[in-house]
Amino acid sequence: MKRNCFLQLISLLAAVCFSFSVQAEAVNADKARQWAEEKGEELLTTFRISDIRQRFNKLDSLFIEYVDIDYISRFVVGRYWRTMPEAQQKQFQEVFNRYALAMYKTLPLEFASNLSYNVTGVSEDNGFTEITARVNFALSPDKPAQSVNVRFRLHQVGDKIKLVDIKLEESSLILAYRTRFAEMIEGVDGEIEWFIEDLTDLAVSAERNVQTKIRG
Numbered sequence: 001m002k003r004n005c006f007l008q009l010i011s012l013l014a015a016v017c018f019s020f021s022v023q024a025e026a027v028n029a030d031k032a033r034q035w036a037e038e039k040g041e042e043l044l045t046t047f048r049i050s051d052i053r054q055r056f057n058k059l060d061s062l063f064i065e066y067v068d069i070d071y072i073s074r075f076v077v078g079r080y081w082r083t084m085p086e087a088q089q090k091q092f093q094e095v096f097n098r099y100a101l102a103m104y105k106t107l108p109l110e111f112a113s114n115l116s117y118n119v120t121g122v123s124e125d126n127g128f129t130e131i132t133a134r135v136n137f138a139l140s141p142d143k144p145a146q147s148v149n150v151r152f153r154l155h156q157v158g159d160k161i162k163l164v165d166i167k168l169e170e171s172s173l174i175l176a177y178r179t180r181f182a183e184m185i186e187g188v189d190g191e192i193e194w195f196i197e198d199l200t201d202l203a204v205s206a207e208r209n210v211q212t213k214i215r216g
Contacts (some may be wrong), residue, residue, distance in 0.1 A: 102203055
């Protein structure tokens with residue numbers, strides 16, 4: 001159970017390191033490696049902030065700055081994106097952003113001080129750049145250290161490097177979102193308005209849990 005929680009934590013929080021444009025392109029390998037090393041270190045430093053409110057505020061700012069939430073929000077609803085009116089697209093993106101920001105905060109963060117990682121490779125794949133890394137962690141002081149392979153998928157939009165996916169071993173975060181959302185949409189007979197309402201309820205519930213966690 002603890003390992004499963006840890007893997008969920010890495011999936012959502014490493015994204016902090018939850019617009020598709022023809023200008024998006026792969027990142028130069030040297031720049032990508034430097035970006036991954038610098039942002040990874042910044043993330044680990046943020047994990048160690050003792051004040052939980054300050055930690056969450058910093059993680060949120062990293063998420064907003066370095067994750068291409070616009071691209072991700074389009075991808076995770078697949079073909080349904082094209083059927084949404086512009087106002088509904090905007091509504092969904094706002095709700096998805098709330099949902100993604102709230103969900104990582106509901107996971108246990110006691111692993112944070114035990115994390116370390118190192119970049120092991122850089123490659124280009126279909127217009128994106130993939131960073132491979134090894135994340136090392138200990139679930140408790142009396143347990144041996146463990147590690148897991150992580151891949152960060154990046155692209156560059158203008159002068160900004162943005163993260164668009166994280167893969168743990170072979171599991172893709174945005175493909176997992178896409179599968180879950182497809183099931184939710186099918187569950188309401190393809191009614192996007194109802195789907196957005198259900199996602200809003202999930203976001204609100206997660207936000208309430210976060211506030212409870214902050215208050216201690």
